[in-house]
Amino acid sequence: MLAAKKKPAAxxxxxxxxxxxxxxxxxxxxxxxxxxxxxxRKAKGPSEKTLKELHLKMVRIRRFEESxxxxxxxxxxxxxxxxxxxxxxxxAGVMQHLSNQDWITSTHRGHGHLVAKGGEFKxxxxxxxxxxxxxCKGKGGSMHISSMxxxxxxxxxxxGGGPPIAMGAxxxxxxxxxxxxxxxxxxxxxxxxxxxxxxxxxxxxxxLPCIFVCENxxxxxxxxxxxHQAIVDVADRAAGYxxxxxxxxxxxxxxxxxxxxxxxxxxxxxxGPTLLECKTYRYYDHVGVRGMGLNYRTDEEIEAWKKKDAxxxxxxxxxxxxxxxxxxxxxxxxxxxxxxxxxxEFANESPYPEADTLLDNVYNxxxx
Amino acid sequence: MSEAQKPxxxxxxxxxxxxxxxxxxxxxQEDAFIAGEDxxxxxxxxxxxAGLLDEFGEDRVVDxxxxxxxxxxxxxxxSATGCRPIIDLMFMDFIGECxxxxxxxxxxxxxxxxxxxxxxxxxxxxxxxxxxxxxxxSQSLEAWLAHLPGMKVCMPSDAYDAKGMIISACRDDxxxxxxxxxxxxxxxxxxxxxxxEVPLGxxxxxxxxxxxxxxxxxxxxxxxxxxxxxxxxxxxDAEVIDARSVQPFDTETVVKSIKKTHRALVIHEAxxxxxxxxxxxxQIQEEAFDYLDAPVMRVAAPFSPVPFSPALEQVxxxxxxxxxxxxxxxxxx
Numbered sequence: 001m002l003a004a005k006k007k008p009a010a011x012x013x014x015x016x017x018x019x020x021x022x023x024x025x026x027x028x029x030x031x032x033x034x035x036x037x038x039x040x041r042k043a044k045g046p047s048e049k050t051l052k053e054l055h056l057k058m059v060r061i062r063r064f065e066e067s068x069x070x071x072x073x074x075x076x077x078x079x080x081x082x083x084x085x086x087x088x089x090x091x092a093g094v095m096q097h098l099s100n101q102d103w104i105t106s107t108h109r110g111h112g113h114l115v116a117k118g119g120e121f122k123x124x125x126x127x128x129x130x131x132x133x134x135x136c137k138g139k140g141g142s143m144h145i146s147s148m149x150x151x152x153x154x155x156x157x158x159x160g161g162g163p164p165i166a167m168g169a170x171x172x173x174x175x176x177x178x179x180x181x182x183x184x185x186x187x188x189x190x191x192x193x194x195x196x197x198x199x200x201x202x203x204x205x206x207x208l209p210c211i212f213v214c215e216n217x218x219x220x221x222x223x224x225x226x227x228h229q230a231i232v233d234v235a236d237r238a239a240g241y242x243x244x245x246x247x248x249x250x251x252x253x254x255x256x257x258x259x260x261x262x263x264x265x266x267x268x269x270x271x272g273p274t275l276l277e278c279k280t281y282r283y284y285d286h287v288g289v290r291g292m293g294l295n296y297r298t299d300e301e302i303e304a305w306k307k308k309d310a311x312x313x314x315x316x317x318x319x320x321x322x323x324x325x326x327x328x329x330x331x332x333x334x335x336x337x338x339x340x341x342x343x344x345e346f347a348n349e350s351p352y353p354e355a356d357t358l359l360d361n362v363y364n365x366x367x368x
Numbered sequence: 369m370s371e372a373q374k375p376x377x378x379x380x381x382x383x384x385x386x387x388x389x390x391x392x393x394x395x396x397q398e399d400a401f402i403a404g405e406d407x408x409x410x411x412x413x414x415x416x417x418a419g420l421l422d423e424f425g426e427d428r429v430v431d432x433x434x435x436x437x438x439x440x441x442x443x444x445x446x447s448a449t450g451c452r453p454i455i456d457l458m459f460m461d462f463i464g465e466c467x468x469x470x471x472x473x474x475x476x477x478x479x480x481x482x483x484x485x486x487x488x489x490x491x492x493x494x495x496x497x498x499x500x501x502x503x504x505x506s507q508s509l510e511a512w513l514a515h516l517p518g519m520k521v522c523m524p525s526d527a528y529d530a531k532g533m534i535i536s537a538c539r540d541d542x543x544x545x546x547x548x549x550x551x552x553x554x555x556x557x558x559x560x561x562x563x564x565e566v567p568l569g570x571x572x573x574x575x576x577x578x579x580x581x582x583x584x585x586x587x588x589x590x591x592x593x594x595x596x597x598x599x600x601x602x603x604x605d606a607e608v609i610d611a612r613s614v615q616p617f618d619t620e621t622v623v624k625s626i627k628k629t630h631r632a633l634v635i636h637e638a639x640x641x642x643x644x645x646x647x648x649x650x651q652i653q654e655e656a657f658d659y660l661d662a663p664v665m666r667v668a669a670p671f672s673p674v675p676f677s678p679a680l681e682q683v684x685x686x687x688x689x690x691x692x693x694x695x696x697x698x699x700x701x
Contacts, residue, residue: 103449137482144480153448154481158472164441165473171442172449175401175427182445195468198438205433361483362517364541 046257050096051323054253056332057092058311061085061112063336064121067344068111068128069289076348077128081142084112086283089310090215091116093256093278094183097264103151103169103182105162107215108143109282110155113185117152119145121343131350138353139361159220160193162186163212167199170210170273181209181267189220191234200241200275209267211260214277215250221286222296238275250278251308254317281305380559382552385527386416386492389534390454392563393490394424397452400538403430403442404456404492413458414494414553436462440469440491447489447543448477454538460495460547461507474543475518490537491545495523496587496637497685498551503673506681508638510585513545514615514647520544521614522568525589527557529612532566540568547614549587571618573625577607580695581625583648584635585611592635594688599695606695614644622648623655630661633695635686640668667694 046054065085072081084091087109095116098104106113114124119135127134127145134140135147146154153169156162166184173180190196191214203210214234218225231237238245244266248259256278263274283302285291318324324332380388393400402420404412408431411418421429432439436457443455457463463470470491477485497506513521520542524530530548537544574589575596584592589610596606607625611617626632632652634645649664667686675681 103445105445135482136480136484139482140480146481146484148448148481148484153445153485154477156473158468161468161473164438164469165445165448167438168442168445168447168453169449170445172446172451175446175451176399195437195441198433198435199441201433202435202438202442206430361479361481363520364478364483364486 045254048323051318051321054092054096054257055311055314055318055324055329056336057095057116058088058253058314059332059336060339061088061091061115062311063333063340064115064124065111067340068125069284071125071128071344073289077142078130079141079143080287081128082109082287083282083284083289084109086305086310087215087217087250087280088112089253089256089314090185090213090250090278090280093253094185094211094213094260094264096257097261098151098181098183100149100151101178101180103153103166103173103180105153105166105169105182105184106155107162107185107187107190108155108157108159109187110145111142114145114147114150114152114155117147117150119147119150119152121339122346125343125347126350129347129350130352131347132353132357133346133350137357137361160186160190160195163190163196163199167203167208167210170203170208171206173209174206179209179268181211181264183211183213183264185213185215187220188214188216188218188225188234189223189228191237192220192229200237200243200273203273204241204243207270207272209270210273211263211267212273212275213260214275215280216277217280217282219282219286219297222294224296233277235275235277241273241275243273243275245275245277247277247279250280251305251310251313253310253314376561377558378561379556380527381554381556382527382530382548383414383416383554385531385559386534386548387418387420388559389531390417390420390492391423392531392535393454393538394420394428396563397538399450400452400454401428401430402454402456403432404439405432405434405458407431407456412456414550417456436465437469440466440474443489443491444469444473444477444487447487448485452488452538453490455489455491457491457493459505460493460509461504463493463509463512467512470513470519471516475516478542479518486541487543488538488541489543490534490540491543492534493545493547494550495547496549496551497674497681500676500678500681502676506674508547508586508636508669510547510614511638511642511644511647513547514617514644518543519615520568521547522612523547523549523586523614524566524612525549525584525586525610526552527555527559529566529610531559532564533568533612535563536565536568539565544568547586552587555590566612569613569616569618571612571621572610573607573621574610575606575608577605577629579629580604580606580631580633581609581622581629582606582633582635582691583609583611583622585614585644586637588635588637588686591686591688591691595691595695598688598692602696604695604699611648617648617651619651619655622652626652626656627659630659631698632660633665633667633691633698635667635691637669637685639671640666641671643668662698665694665698667691
């Protein structure tokens with residue numbers, strides 16, 4: 001059930017001689033990752049309750065994002081929208097292990113992380129619509145959506161902006177001697193930012209309860225991984241920081257769940273950070289639904305990844321395991337659709353922020 | 369000095385006043401820690417963290433790698449999640465290494481989150497020229513920071529203010545930059561023992577005068593005071609205002625003074641073009657145009673990187689002589 005190969009900390013990773021593969025090759029590799037044996041640590045798999053929750057999280061993300069895309073096309077959502085569709089298994093598998101007291105930092109592609117962290121549709125859609133009832137009172141929008149109450153330190157418009165903040169939150173956890181962790185989500189593109197490198201080095205140096213989750217979707221914006229870095233596995237860099245590097249199939253929620261569980265447990269026990277790379281794929285373009293018409297990947301490649309769809313694959317497995325019937329699955333989808341519809345209605349009817357709130361919250365005024 | 373004096377007062381150099389300010393904060397705030405390059409074992413390159421490691425231990429006095437993005441990110445993440453970090457950025461020039469963490473994360477997080485995040489983080493950093501440290505270790509970049517909504521910026525000109533402003537900054541629930549001055553480190557004055565505050569956003573009239581208002585920032589306050597002494601011999605009675613804070617800026621105190629003197633001169637060590645003096649000058653003409661008898665003047669560094677050679681650096685940094693020359697020119701003396 002567990003994915004993956006684990007790279008021991010600080011062990012010299014031999015320089016890879018093979019040429020940087022095409023994205024298709026990466027897909028094939030990720031496909032074969034979740035084979036092999038179950039980890040020795042866990043004799044039995046997760047409970048039915050956990051499996052159902054993982055499923056629900058993924059369905060909620062997918063439905064939210066599909067609808068958000070539609071709303072954007074309908075002109076309801078201003079600005080830029082970076083959809084998470086295709087990567088649901090990563091957010092669901094990681095967040096299943098976290099409580100509201102655990103912190104995460106997200107990316108520009110952040111709705112999925114907030115949904116998985118427990119974000120409610122109504123304030124989420126309201127924020128995307130720029131309404132006063134949104135999570136950020138309409139001041140952040142898609143790229144800065146956040147919920148301090150849920151331990152979500154914001155989507156981030158700056159690629160590589162999150163990891164240093166997550167490292168700081170992890171420092172805070174250690175400083176106050178609690179058992180909470182901080183998870184930094186970032187992409188293969190962000191892995192080339194100096195900020196990520198500095199955060200990873202410091203997290204390892206201080207042995208912080210910080211998990212660096214790289215969602216390698218094969219592209220930094222419109223540039224394929226093979227054109228933006230000479231390595232294939234971002235996890236290779238873990239050795240350079242002195243932390244374990246783990247690779248898992250980011251299209252398999254169970255693989256992510258297992259690998260993240262191990263990393264998070266190690267962090268909670270004082271074992272320090274882990275770099276967890278999840279090989280995944282986004283179905284939509286870097287930004288928007290139909291994108292900008294840029295020719296940077298093929299339809300065949302997209303279709304190949306969709307065959308490994310995280311939700312479809314997991315639903316098949318749930319039925320095989322007898323955890324859920326087709327009817328139950330359909331009921332879940334229908335209930336989530338209803339939530340989405342109600343939330344969109346709520347957002348639509350919500351007021352825009354009053355003009356006189358513009359200067360609120362620039363500073364924390366005493367007594368305000 | 370306008371602040372109430374405390375009973376136990378000693379002569380203290382600026383560098384030790386910084387040390388006491390940090391020490392008072394670490395004593396009174398259990399969620400506070402200081403992190404930065406060389407702060408723990410070495411006690412900082414300027415010496416102002418000396419003894420902190422012994423008193424507060426490794427958890428609260430933290431050596432960091434030379435990683436300004438990481439250090440500033442540590443300040444953002446830790447402050448947003450319940451700590452009150454003091455981040456030490458060795459040279460102000462290094463804000464270029466971590467401007468994203470400062471400008472896009474630290475300053476904006478509260479606003480972007482609709483007021484739901486609070487970032488009580490203080491950044492200590494060292495600005496100013498005068499030591500032949502050349503173009504990358506001598507700049508005064510306070511205007512970069514003051515341009516960021518969400519950020520507070522202060523520039524203590526003396527030891528008393530350095531200690532009091534560090535304490536005020538650390539008690540404030542906003543990101544605050546305390547821009548210290550490396551050429552002032554050995555400057556001594558009477559500093560009270562124990563904690564006290566010097567309020568952020570309040571200027572201080574250092575010298576009363578009747579026919580010229582000089583507004584100065586940081587170490588330039590001392591040059592302005594020296595110039596004012598000499599101007600007196602020329603029959604000019606200058607009022608000197610130590611702006612103390614750049615953001616928020618105390619326009620009221622300045623305007624009040626100009627209504628009395630009808631002339632204004634703004635002095636800072638940063639280059640003139642795009643410097644904070646332009647903003648102050650604009651505010652004066654917006655608020656007190658009818659009271660002015662002459663155009664508002666500025667004395668600041670020329671539009672050049674800070675030079676290395678002492679011969680050039682002396683010419684570069686504004687001083688009492690250049691202030692007097694500017695006053696004479698404007699008043700046609």
